[in-house]
Amino acid sequence: MMPDGVHRHGDHLLDGGLDQAVVNALARTWSDPPSWTGALSAINHKTVSRRFMVTTFVFFLLAGLFALAIRLQLARPDNHLFDPDLYNQLFTMHGTAMMFLFAVPVMQAVALYLVPLMIGTRSVAFPRMNAYAYWVFLFGGLLLFGAFAVGSGPNTGWFSYVPLSGPDYSPGKGVDIWAQMITFTELSSLLVAIVLITTILKMRAPGMTLSRMPLFVWATLVTQFMVLFAMPAVMFGSTALILDRLVGTHFYNPANGGDVLLWQHVFWFFGHPEVYLIFIPPLGFISSIIATFTGRPIFGYPAMVMALIVTAFLAFGLWVHHMFATNIPELGKSFFTAASLMIAIPSGIQIFCWLATLCTGRIVLRTPMYFVLAFFFILVLGGLTGVMLGSVSLDLQVHDTYFVVAHLHYVLLGGAVFPLFGAFFFWFPKFTGRMLNERLGLWQFWLFFVGFNVAFFPMHWLGLHGMPRRVWTYPAGMGWETMNFVATIGAFTIGLSVLLFLINVVLAYRHLPGAPSDPWNADGLEWTIPSPPPPHNFDRLPVVRSRSPAWEENTSATAIGGLAADAREVLITSAVEAKPDLRVLFPTSSIWPFISAVATTVLFIGSIYTPWAVVWGSIPVSIAVAVWFWPDKNDTQTALSLERHP
Amino acid sequence: MSAESKDQATLPDEATTVLDVRHLPTFAFGPRSIMWWSTMGLILIESTVFAISIVSYFYLRSVASAWPINAAQPDLLWGTVNTGIMVLSLLPNQLAKNASERKDRQACAIWMTACLLCAIAFLVVRGFEFATLRVNWDTNAYGSIVWLLLGLHTTHLITDALDSAVLAALLFVGPFEPKRFVDVNESGMYWYFVVIAWIPIYGTIYWAPRL
Numbered sequence A: 001m002m003p004d005g006v007h008r009h010g011d012h013l014l015d016g017g018l019d020q021a022v023v024n025a026l027a028r029t030w031s032d033p034p035s036w037t038g039a040l041s042a043i044n045h046k047t048v049s050r051r052f053m054v055t056t057f058v059f060f061l062l063a064g065l066f067a068l069a070i071r072l073q074l075a076r077p078d079n080h081l082f083d084p085d086l087y088n089q090l091f092t093m094h095g096t097a098m099m100f101l102f103a104v105p106v107m108q109a110v111a112l113y114l115v116p117l118m119i120g121t122r123s124v125a126f127p128r129m130n131a132y133a134y135w136v137f138l139f140g141g142l143l144l145f146g147a148f149a150v151g152s153g154p155n156t157g158w159f160s161y162v163p164l165s166g167p168d169y170s171p172g173k174g175v176d177i178w179a180q181m182i183t184f185t186e187l188s189s190l191l192v193a194i195v196l197i198t199t200i201l202k203m204r205a206p207g208m209t210l211s212r213m214p215l216f217v218w219a220t221l222v223t224q225f226m227v228l229f230a231m232p233a234v235m236f237g238s239t240a241l242i243l244d245r246l247v248g249t250h251f252y253n254p255a256n257g258g259d260v261l262l263w264q265h266v267f268w269f270f271g272h273p274e275v276y277l278i279f280i281p282p283l284g285f286i287s288s289i290i291a292t293f294t295g296r297p298i299f300g301y302p303a304m305v306m307a308l309i310v311t312a313f314l315a316f317g318l319w320v321h322h323m324f325a326t327n328i329p330e331l332g333k334s335f336f337t338a339a340s341l342m343i344a345i346p347s348g349i350q351i352f353c354w355l356a357t358l359c360t361g362r363i364v365l366r367t368p369m370y371f372v373l374a375f376f377f378i379l380v381l382g383g384l385t386g387v388m389l390g391s392v393s394l395d396l397q398v399h400d401t402y403f404v405v406a407h408l409h410y411v412l413l414g415g416a417v418f419p420l421f422g423a424f425f426f427w428f429p430k431f432t433g434r435m436l437n438e439r440l441g442l443w444q445f446w447l448f449f450v451g452f453n454v455a456f457f458p459m460h461w462l463g464l465h466g467m468p469r470r471v472w473t474y475p476a477g478m479g480w481e482t483m484n485f486v487a488t489i490g491a492f493t494i495g496l497s498v499l500l501f502l503i504n505v506v507l508a509y510r511h512l513p514g515a516p517s518d519p520w521n522a523d524g525l526e527w528t529i530p531s532p533p534p535p536h537n538f539d540r541l542p543v544v545r546s547r548s549p550a551w552e553e554n555t556s557a558t559a560i561g562g563l564a565a566d567a568r569e570v571l572i573t574s575a576v577e578a579k580p581d582l583r584v585l586f587p588t589s590s591i592w593p594f595i596s597a598v599a600t601t602v603l604f605i606g607s608i609y610t611p612w613a614v615v616w617g618s619i620p621v622s623i624a625v626a627v628w629f630w631p632d633k634n635d636t637q638t639a640l641s642l643e644r645h646p
Numbered sequence B: 001m002s003a004e005s006k007d008q009a010t011l012p013d014e015a016t017t018v019l020d021v022r023h024l025p026t027f028a029f030g031p032r033s034i035m036w037w038s039t040m041g042l043i044l045i046e047s048t049v050f051a052i053s054i055v056s057y058f059y060l061r062s063v064a065s066a067w068p069i070n071a072a073q074p075d076l077l078w079g080t081v082n083t084g085i086m087v088l089s090l091l092p093n094q095l096a097k098n099a100s101e102r103k104d105r106q107a108c109a110i111w112m113t114a115c116l117l118c119a120i121a122f123l124v125v126r127g128f129e130f131a132t133l134r135v136n137w138d139t140n141a142y143g144s145i146v147w148l149l150l151g152l153h154t155t156h157l158i159t160d161a162l163d164s165a166v167l168a169a170l171l172f173v174g175p176f177e178p179k180r181f182v183d184v185n186e187s188g189m190y191w192y193f194v195v196i197a198w199i200p201i202y203g204t205i206y207w208a209p210r211l
């Protein structure tokens, strides 16, 4: 124990007091450097995460514009607005960008902001690697959109099945760019997964045992473990694809012993869990939002955690259900049908726990809550159609029709995009210090909800009436005109709703920041600090005694002191019990992650044009990474002055 | 800002107990260190990649009518020699690891250098190995997958060699702090992984075609 006031350790100022000198020193220590080189060197997790969120959101908007273009083209029969090849590029770009550049990374991006705040620490683990991951992601996304802009976008669908995407049927650079974009984004995702896992397991505030961890943090942890096992499959697959295309290997070429189904297996071994990478983090958003707006902790916390873990395991047993239309053995298909149905059990448990919470709490209806309630509504419908697709016989009937397009959007928008907008509303004050307007929010919500159903519900009908997916137009007289027109109206309604969100954000920025630290009376640690948080997050690191620390703040008035305030010292705790264990000096800002990412980009893009780029391109990468790791004299000096042996 | 001062007002300074952590150590080995967790994460990822590649090898084999497809069996000599060198390299590797735990900078530097020499040795032998596969990557799917397996493992050898080189240089000349002992220790763990992962790959490339 030590009394409050200013403390020193050798020449170092220590934290633990609320003295202005200490707080200022902390803020200075954890700030990103000024100027534009400073912007490229920034590694504060909030800066990186903000960039990450904005980038993924811009990709979402662009992918949404592609969707509107698709709907315009399909609004009437025999439409010649776009030619067939451009149409192929449009849906490929839409699907690819939505899945790889928006839905999966946006969840990681949000987690990078919130996790440290929720677990009571000042940074993420490996902040430089985190910055590198962001840059790599950004460059991968720019590569894809850049390629489209110059007319060589990929056009083989978001899962680029071989042989269509192989060297014989898809000459040109489109598919190569698609495959390298996969490499970029998966590399970034894997690194972020390591960052988040380490942060969650080793940097929680003392007292936040695993069984007190917020459900959003649990959801993130489970998801990141899935990333570790799922992403390598698609990296393997896309590497083999690009090798087939560029250096004449035969992985997928049956004429020389290869096999096209190999691609489907590796792709769906990743692709099915990927749906859960998109789907599980929002379960965490929902838990935070429901707890807050019912004013009580989520019912059945242990059951919720178990359900998350079981879902993750089952998700890996399910990839084959995407391949019912192939010639895999019948018995295998029955097994996978059973597994597809089993995943309903953990989902059911979670829904039950939320409903119990809603029934026993006092519901306050604010915009985030509307988005969550819509999630329940849509999930029921989407879940039903999913169970239908999970059965082999029906799947064969509607395979590759608009029924599938409808199902996939019900699941993805209902399961991810609705809760995500709820989360944006909920945490916007924390991210920016500004409140979004409730009225505009409700307008946005209702337009989204109505537009969504108007756009996608008719697609079920279209599918059952035989309209195949990925057709650039259809003749008049098939009976599909009305429903297609309705779907297009719905799509533009969604567009309008997203526009309202953007207007809401712009309006919020026209006010001075003034959001209170806890506008919703919520339960997590992130609400105990100002909005937006200072560079160092916590003036004084908390000690946690319950699952809802913010609701019990007065009873748990213990804090941490004794970390350097003038150096980036971070408290490391034990993985399960979160007992204080080490104080570790974290790296300072550096431009080398950025330079390394540029070098990596040169290597990846170069390799599309010549295999030798892998050889010469790896030289600058190695140099940049070596310089990045080479310790700076001053930093070493700081480290030595704080050193204490175990 | 106004809200913030409100919060602090409800949490009066005097009522707060401050838990002092300044006596805590600044580094430790094994799972206590965050380096261990990142290395483990990396190992998990790479193991998955290796596992998927090996499964794909057997998958392709299962759809082929003969295996190897139109090619002679790979020559055992250089692959086996390399396996021997790799297993031997575990000795300097373990000694470097031990030295790091003793916090003996000089011994670390020496054994890291020994490891680096081993790495160079098996990279050279690896060159001969590619020649003894007796098939090209563009001959057929069999050639593609064995080149991929061997290539994948070689990238790990190269990154490991570079990593050892940088660490050795740091140990000899760099601005040094005892935290680097943890890096040496973790790099040793990764080395174990690269060698152990080689065993199933070696079995797959060289022995599976003989079964």
Ligand code: HEM
Pocket (backbone or CB within 6 Å): A064, A067, A068, A070, A071, A091, A092, A094, A095, A096, A098, A099, A103, A156, A157, A158, A159, A405, A408, A409, A412, A413, A417, A455, A469, A470, A471, A491, A494
């Ligand atoms: C916001 C409104 C959206 C609209 C109006 C929309 C519309 C469409 C349409 C009409 C198609 C079918 C194209 C075709 O088969 O010819 C499609 C495909 C697809 N959409 Fe969306 N979409 C939207 C949002 C999303 C979101 C949020 C995601 C994912 C998170 C998504 C993922 C996909 C995927 C993966 C495909 C399949 C692409 C392919 O066939 O390769 N969409 N979308």
Ligand SMILES: [Cu+2]
Pocket (backbone or CB within 6 Å): A271, A272, A275, A318, A319, A321, A322
């Ligand atoms: Cu699936």
